[in-house]
Amino acid sequence: MIRLLDEDDLRDLCFDLDVDYECLTGEGKRAKVRALITQLDHRGRIPDLVEAGRELRPDVSWEDVLGTRTEVPSEPAADEDRGEPLGRRGRTLRSALAISLLFVAGAVLLGVVLMRAGWPGLRPAATPVPPTATALPPTSTPTVPPPSPTAPSASPTVPISSPTPSLPVIEIVFIEYDPEGSDVEGEYLLLRNTTQDAQDLAGWTIEDGDGRQFRFDSFVLGPNATVKVWTGTGQDSETDVYWGYGVGLWDNDGDRAVLKDYQGRTVATYSYAP
Numbered sequence: 001m002i003r004l005l006d007e008d009d010l011r012d013l014c015f016d017l018d019v020d021y022e023c024l025t026g027e028g029k030r031a032k033v034r035a036l037i038t039q040l041d042h043r044g045r046i047p048d049l050v051e052a053g054r055e056l057r058p059d060v061s062w063e064d065v066l067g068t069r070t071e072v073p074s075e076p077a078a079d080e081d082r083g084e085p086l087g088r089r090g091r092t093l094r095s096a097l098a099i100s101l102l103f104v105a106g107a108v109l110l111g112v113v114l115m116r117a118g119w120p121g122l123r124p125a126a127t128p129v130p131p132t133a134t135a136l137p138p139t140s141t142p143t144v145p146p147p148s149p150t151a152p153s154a155s156p157t158v159p160i161s162s163p164t165p166s167l168p169v170i171e172i173v174f175i176e177y178d179p180e181g182s183d184v185e186g187e188y189l190l191l192r193n194t195t196q197d198a199q200d201l202a203g204w205t206i207e208d209g210d211g212r213q214f215r216f217d218s219f220v221l222g223p224n225a226t227v228k229v230w231t232g233t234g235q236d237s238e239t240d241v242y243w244g245y246g247v248g249l250w251d252n253d254g255d256r257a258v259l260k261d262y263q264g265r266t267v268a269t270y271s272y273a274p
Contacts (some may be wrong), residue, residue, distance in 0.1 A: 001032050004060055009037075016052040017045070022183055022248035025233050035233060041242035044112045044215060169195055170221065172206075172257055172270035177252055183248030187231035188269075189257055203262030209255045214243045 005013065007029050014021040014036065040049050055064040064070065163170040171192055179186025189206060193199050201216040207227060214229060219241065221227055227239055231249045234242040250257075254273040261267050 002030055004057065005029075005033075009056060013049075013052055015058055016055065018050060020246040025257060038233065039244040039246060042215070042242075043213065134157070168268045169193070169199060170201070170259060171268045172259055173226070175255070175257060177250035177255065177270060177272065178252050179274075183250075184232040184246065187248055187250055187252075188228040190226055190228055191221065191259070192226045193224055194224045198222050204267075205257045205260050207260070208249050211256075212245070212249060216241070 008031060011021050014024070017036075017040070019036060019039065021032065024039070026032060026035055036048070036129065037046075040046055050062040053060065142220045166226060171194055173192045174190040176186065176188050176190075199221045201219045201221055204216045206214045219227075219236075222238070225239075227241060230240060230242045231245050232242060233244045234240065236242060252274060254271075256269065256271040258266060259268040
């Protein structure tokens with residue numbers, strides 16, 4: 001993209017993608033291109049970049065540009081790499097548990113098959129049959145009236161307690177929607193882990209009232225820990241991640257945030273009004 005577009009083309013491309021060119025971090029065309037690709041990649045909008053590029057420069061194979069976009073120099077995401085093994089660890093534990101359950105089920109099934117086949121040591125013990133008694137001449141036996149039926153005693157009623165509603169695993173604690181100074185640099189959303197276990201947020205999403213979405217690619221939130229999701233760009237860490245958006249997201253006249261897990265199920269919501 002650096003070789004294909006001049007600065008005016010890049011401004012037109014940002015306008016078509018609803019991205020504020022002036023809010024892209026860095027100075028010069030190379031830095032602006034890197035900031036634009038990083039922001040769109042965070043928001044899953046690389047296909048939009050390809051479509052807008054086709055309209056701007058139909059003579060260019062934008063699929064090839066998409067395939068080589070990692071050539072734009074950028075700083076290595078040290079904290080994201082450090083969080084990747086934790087995500088794999090959760091998936092490894094789930095795989096180990098599934099394999100263990102398969103072994104247990106196989107052992108039970110094998111035992112049933114061997115028992116039906118008459119395998120020695122697995123046959124049920126034979127029940128002894130008592131000897132047949134010799135019939136004696138009938139004798140007169142006084143007739144005894146059958147006992148009167150006894151009414152069943154009433155069972156005591158046990159009260160059933162209503163379940164206490166539990167807190168969500170991850171909750172939205174606060175949204176700083178009107179900070180002092182720049183909205184892009186000062187806006188953030190605060191998440192908190194309400195459990196005593198680390199939670200893998202890979203694939204989880206945050207969506208504002210206008211449908212704009214942020215996705216956690218790889219992140220683990222520690223027990224009882226918090227993380228701020230900033231609107232602008234920056235270096236991700238264990239306590240701060242960045243949406244990479246070029247303009248303010250959270251409306252000052254009221255907005256709503258929705259947190260969903262990797263299966264798209266709503267985990268928490270947060271609404272505010274001025």
